[in-house]
Amino acid sequence: MSRTGQTGRFRRAKLAAAAVGLLGTLLVPGVAQAHGHHRPSTEDLQLLAINDFHGNLEPPAGSSGTVKEIDPATGQTVSTPAGGVEYLATALRQAREGHRNTLTVAAGDIVGASPLLSGLFHDEPTIEAMNKLGLDVTSVGNHEFDEGSKELLRLQNGGCHPTDGCYAKGRKFKGADFEYLAANVTSEKTGRPILDPYWVTEVHGVKVGFIGVTLEGTPNIVTAAGVQGLKFGNEVTTINKYAAELKRKGVNSIVALIHEGGYPASPVYNYDCGAAGAGISGPIVDIAKKIDPAVGAIVTGHTHNAYACSIPDPNGVPRSVTSAASFGRLYTEIDLKLDKRTGAIVRPSVTAANHVVRRDVPKAPDMTKLIGYYNTIAAPIANRPVGYIAADINGRGSTDLEKPLGDVIADAQLAGLAPADKGGAQLAFMNPGGIRADLVYKASGSEGDGVVTYGEAFTVQPFTNMMQVKTLTGAQVIQVLQQQVSGLNEAAPKVLQVAGLTYSLDMTKSGADRVVVPSVKLGGTPIDPAASYRVAANEFLAGGGDGFPAFTAGTDKLVGASDLDLFTAYLSAHSSAASPLAVPAEDRITVLGGGTDQD
Known part of the structure; x- marks a missing residue:
């Protein structure tokens, strides 16, 4: 079930590895020891996370397009315009600068309940935008099932829509370059996950695994037709099952992508929940407290809230749990160290912070072109x-x-x-x-x-x-x-x-x-x-x-x-x-x- 990152979506990781390889002769043990150098015992990894994008390619309007933050000049809470994939792409690309190991991940609802620019085309524009954005892996969310599991599989694998067809002559939808994970979504007929339960990549010799789940209660918030023939398992049971499987395969650095979330005590995007997570409530608290301690970080979504918290694991040790609000208004930067000897995430090393996708940066030209292409097709309907x-x-x-x-x-x-x-x-x-x-x-x-x-x-x-x-x-x-x-x-x-x-x-x-x-x-x-x-x-x-x-x-x-x-x-x-x-x-x-x- 696992896959290593060897497709086009990891070109930048492979280029980085190639660049390191050119210098490899300078770092062989004998030479390094002769000059008093020692190989580092850890490898840095940057994760950039989003969730609940919901096809918001253009800057969201009204309150959906703002985040609350503290004005440093006045100390007052203000609403700051944020979001839009042109700005999100720029922000993520800038955030990656200086990091040789970086992955972009998500916690579900990338599509579904989308504005017309994406929804009119069954969210193909958003999948194409995420490909350009460099998304590597995401869990499914409940809205990935709005049009049923067959449509979700089409978004993953490509092909024209079964009833609406292709939207331009000679142009076929290629599908997602990134991996959708659905560990707790199984077929009633086969009992197997409808998509891969986890995805594994390698960071300079250290294997890193991502397990993706959506909330167990998905059938309660999606039409019956959307989840027909599917079962949704318990989040904790599923994650712990696959964490054990990953460990048996020698994968000890594990991150959970969970489409379920919490409610912080403050609406301010960078609110500190406290070392023990006392400032956050909701389903994710109980879930996080039961997940295997081998899982080094937890990326969440669903509630559209912003938080970068620590919640104790089953041993009482604080563990990073994050969410980047919704609609591409924020992204979370999670920095961690991988122990090269054990292959595990060094838990005390994990830091996480949310960043506002501000609209005072240059727009990403490739995203502007993508938006313009679909706006031209949609205009006669959208502008009426x-x-x-x-x-x-x-x-x-x-x-x-x-x-x-x-x-x-x-x-x-x-x-x-x-x-x-x-x-x-x-x-x-x-x-x-x-x-x-x-x-x-x-x-x-x-x-x-x-x-x-x-x-x-x-x-x-x-x-x-x-x-x-x-x-x-x-x-x-x-x-x-x-x-x-x-x-x-x-x-x-x-x-x-x-x-x-x-x-x-x-x-x-x-x-x-x-x-x-x-x-x-x-x-x-x-x-x-x-x-x-x-x-x-x-x-x-x-x-x-x-x-x-x-x-x-x-x-x-x-x-x-x-x-x-x-x-x-x-x-x-x-x-x-x-x-x-x-x-x-x-x-x-x-x-x-x-x-x-x-x-």
Whole structure:
């Protein structure tokens, strides 16, 4: 299963090795000893890490395109523009300078939920950008399964899309030059990983292995069709299994790439979690504490947070655990030493720090050319106006449990599915994780301030999930509301965006008790637990995704248009240049005792 780095993606490593080889006669033992020199006992290795890129080739707009940092002049927290693959490529190339041993790694969700520039072409542009960027290896993330495992294998191995074909005459997609790892994703038929579980390369005689996993709960956050025929194993069990296998093969320097993460206590990108990791919470803490101590460093993702922490291993020894936020706004530099005698990572040597991908550096010309190529093809679709807004309408960038853009999307779904022949919906639910961006008033292109283009709408709703309308009882609707803050969602609530419904959440309580049941009203009338209601939701939610099994009890299903089609139709019907859409009042969910969204 293992592979050594002998393909084109390691040309720079091979060139470095060749350069060293030219000097080899100067370092043979006899000559070195005669001149009082000793061979170094360790070899330096630089890892540059990213995660959750999500096809953001162009600089992300709004809050998705900033990072929070401390202004050294004032001591205040400020938002700094960051991201864009043209700047990321420059930053990584500059970071590699002076390092003879350097690898670029990632922790999943490189593709999926992407802006139109990448998503329109099934993320082929992002794979091509990562090839140019020099990515060596990545774990899969949950979004790598948005279009199913066959599409993931196509991204790895190449070939034209099975239905859309190739996007230019005579141009065939070549696939990823880097290695996708999926150690804990196995076929139900064969029981074997669908992709390699680990990848091994050699750094001047020291073997270094990378094990890649995604979160065990991937089936809960991906459509059923996307994970059909697959099983997702436990992260810790899988990593420890393959760490043991690597050690049996003489690979003692091991790095884990995990698409699961944590929540630091501060949003500042370079926040210090403390020596014992007390400043970070979430699933990665428990995972890291159980992973084999032979794993010398852990690169994580999924939560879109930034941290460079130390979390104790099973022996209580601190170990580096990092994440570089999302969308290419940061990269993590991890420096470590490899013991040439034992072949292991010298754990006390490991240092890690996140760096901002600032936009005040030169753009990488090859990335500019790539973006220009696909923009030309996409322009007729991407630049079409679909609506107008009066100010920023925040979705991803809102920390409130009720998001302004969430209200707009839920309204669009209800409006489109309320007619009797469209499903007769009386209320609509929208999952917060499906809102991928903000609608930004200030134009980033030539369309004009306040104009919403199809490309911008696509960036907000990139999944094109088909909508469903089902009949649920009032009791089941209340159960849906309770599942937002209980069960799988108790620790990190997933508060659904609603239309047609109002209610209160008491965040001073715990679990399902947070929903104030008497406050749940439809059109101002208390919901009747025994009555039946027609409820709209996208196919992901309607299938029980995100920890909402109550939706699966619905009956009389009607399948409607896609969420994106309803969103663009609503913007076109409810806004104009003379009467742009206003920012919603956020008056549907009353939150008692505070609380912010964790997605």
